[in-house]
Amino acid sequence: DADVTQTPRNRITKTGKRIMLECSQTKGHDRMYWYRQDPGLGLRLIYYSFDVKDINKGEISDGYSVSRQAQAKFSLSLESAIPNQTALYFCATSDPGRNEAFFGQGTRLTVV
């Protein structure tokens, strides 16, 4: 089983709909992240959380919200999806003592 699991893997949704992307991890890490990947832009940080009570905005948080339901779960919501939120979304976890981030397989989201 994957250490970092994202659901769904693929999703097509309509403009204006609310959608939630979910991430769960079995690595026992406190730190979790949401990134989006766009061609030619690399990965950009949306939100990150260093523990259950800590939520921080990344460089492109507008239009997104997150919820850290437990140490192992970190979900990303688009309250009202728009087409330029079409992208590949990655969840990641890290252990501050290891200097390594572990990524999920990604969720490909298309907003039509």
Next chain:
Amino acid sequence: GEDVEQSLFLSVREGDSSVINCTYTDSSSTYLYWYKQEPGAGLQLLTYIFSNMDMKQDQRLTVLLNKKDKHLSLRIADTQTGDSAIYFCAETPSGGYNKLIFGAGTRLAVHP
């Protein structure tokens, strides 16, 4: 500010060496990373280098860091078709947090 730049494409012949370059702007970066992304997959950490080092070797991979020029490179010796992927350079900016700033990624194509 924090910025990481890479060229977008590299094409090499199988068996040759590949060199992927990256420049960054944050001179206080503590760690610099190379991640590999294969088609349809998440990111996998290849290697990382601490900012007080200038070289790190791991089997076919050699990382060179020039702190003065803020330049990082990844050399892959004896490049194989299985090395075809997107390679991301990333840094952890000053502040001590595990918040990764990524470059846009270099797509490496290996041809016979």
